Amino acid sequence: MGIETAMIAFSKLNLSNKIRDDDFINVMNHVITPGLLLLAATGTYLTQWLGEPIHCWTPAEYKEEKNFQNYVDSFCWITEMYNVPMDTELPKLKEDRGENLVGFYRWVSVLLLLQALMFKLPNVLWMSWKGVSGMDPDRIIKMAEEGDMEEQEQADDDDDERMEDTAKMEIMQNGTKDDKKKDDQKKKDSKMESLAGFIDRRLKLTGRRRKLNSCSRLNKSSGSFLTDFYLIVKLLYPAIIILQFVILSKFLNINFFNYGIDIATRQTDWSFWGDEDVFPRIAMCDLNIRQLQNVQTFTVQCVLAMNMFIEKIYVLQWVWLYFLLAISIIGTIQSFLDRLKSSKRHEFIKKFLTIGLDIDYFWPPRKPKNQSKSDKNSKRPKEIFQYLSAKEKDRIRTLIKRDSFQRMFVTDYLQADGIFILKCIHRNTSNMAVIDIIFRLLEHFLVEKRLVNIYVDEDDYYAK
Template sequence: MLGVPFIDRWLSNTFKPKTFDDAVDRLSYVTTATLLTFFSIMVSCKQYVGSAIQCWMPMEFKGGWEQYAEDYCFIQNTFFIPERSEIPGDVEDRQKAEIGYYQWVPIVLAIQAFMFYLPSWIWSSLYKQCGLDFPSVISEAEALRSSDSDTRKKGISKLVAFIEDILETRSKNEYGRFYCYRFGKGLGSMTSVLYICIKLMYLANVFIQFIILNKFLGNETFLWGFHTFADLYAGREWQDSGVFPRVTLCDFSVRKLANVHRYTVQCVLMINMFNEKIYLFIWFWFVFVLITTLVNTICTIWRLSIDSSRHNYIRSLLSGGQHNMKDERFPIGKFTNHGLKQDGVLLMRFIDDHAGAMVTKEICSSLFQNYLQNDPYARPVHHGHSTKSTSPGIEEGPHEHLYTPEKMGLMVPDYPIKQA
């Protein structure tokens, strides 16, 4: 990006996309964080290597005096008074007109970049505690997409067995419930709850970014970017609006023997030409990220929390046969809630996003077949007669009610299926 090998390598390694997230997550912790880091480096080069400020000096200032005055005015805040207005004589009035953000622009941009990266770092650190090895599963699924037929069959079989182990599809533990989420060891909702919390952190971060931006620039409205763009479109420049002024005033004192001489000099802040364009772009970019993150967060909560949404998604992965998967006899809901659980549905979505729909359909179909073979007499919902089994929680019925893959119109792969 910058043409500097060390910096390019550091940026690519730091903001490296992960396999266990979606495109909107990467919009925040990769794209936005990289943009802010790039702007921070660019402003730092101009500010500390180039000439950030130049001041008009009295004739009596010679040599080092001019350099001292410019350094002092850059470190100390300058103040902006419109050209058509009279410079106030009161020191307090001048202090009220001070602007001091330009010295801190690189540091604040770097902090904002870190804040966009922080939710991803927390997610990468905590998901491992839930016992799901998302990167391994998704990486293997991505590799299977381009594999030959025999390698693909063997890989699907091994991957399905591994997914069953990490999802604990046969666990019968007791659990507590809060709405649609079950809490307890191995109950398959901890990772989903964590991921929703991370999504809310991404959303809250964008709101906090707007607050930081407005406070930092001294604006009281969240529509600062829109107003600034409207001013520029109407031809109202910084001389009247006072937004990122290029020409400011600076007060400083010089001691000569026992006397203190006070000077007011006029300075040019060349750095504000960069700051204006950068922050105007950042404001509109934050609006885009906010809208995208808000919609994505709502959709994620809906997809993982609402039973019908999860059932419909798994039903779409299992569709493609000659039977109608919406038939109420088929235990899609039980497989989704007790086989895959919330975490399994989340994993299927990650695989779908990174490895494609075909690989995801094959994996989900194999998981479903294994689930039916391990529990073939799951209670069907039908209008016929059924008798109670001697085993608690099991319904007996005619043999045609057994859930075989062929009867359900599933894609039946020709490789071995893991047995209970």
């Protein structure tokens, strides 16, 4: 019941999350691998309790007694047996029979379950601590997804409108749909502006704390807490894989690091694939039977059919662990290089800024309709940029294109955590959503650094 309860509890864990704040290599470690191990654990567990994992030969005088047969099978299953090759004489002394003990098969399903939990631990650590910095990726991604979904729903409405059967229906519904589009656009702008404002406040708060304190990299005010903590979590995955090799070596009493290679080099007949030294199909079992005042000792021979299944599990696991170790090390090295090279962060932002400058929706900000002239005195970045003169907008466009300005935007404002959040948004939403957020943050940054002239020329404004 213990293993069954543990499996039910493990199956209720959130093995997969719709929101992705990590890369596919991490997903392979904490989602795919635990799933495969859980599947193998379930298979071995069902084989033990629903099948016949062991069947022992009984002496002739007890052959017709079914109860005795069941007793022998049950006793030998819970007792450590020993492996003696058929071409080797059976040791007479009990001490000599304990050299090649076999008993691991009873705990295979438990170990597989523990292995799955070990692979899940780094992700549990990440989920528990990633919100400490104040910029919880899950919350931010959900807000970005909501804004992006508004945009996609509006595009779907446009497609539906083009598919109307008659012009009459279009005329009748045109006013209603136009109003709906405006409402949807307002909702989207409101959500994206709220998201940009939230990120801006967190970035500014982190920047002020960093100036006041000499922060370590793992301090939540360092501006790189999320990024560095993410690297630590990525580093845990290769470490756990190596630990798995060590545990399996102890559990199977072999050098599991070389297990697959040893199998391949020793295999002479590939029509029969097996390693009977590690996973014996036949093992010996000693049991004592009390008969009145006498205790009679029997040595029986037992067939461990499930060892064929267990052997295949560990061969496949050896291949999978080495594959997982290779890609995890490569992914971790790549992440460390990206963290050390500020040019990578600059290239990420430059790509989206370049695209956004060519799209009228993002730049220059459009002037609002039906608003009074006094709105130009608002201190909100969006309103400030909507009322800029054409000359000032051109100047800012030129400024945004400069590499030196982009580097300052990345280094002084976004920092490592800001880039990390934007990459998470990019994984879960569209390019347009990322560009929208970047330009809204850019407006906050320009106003904060006083790089924009908020005093516009009235003639220039009304001439538009």
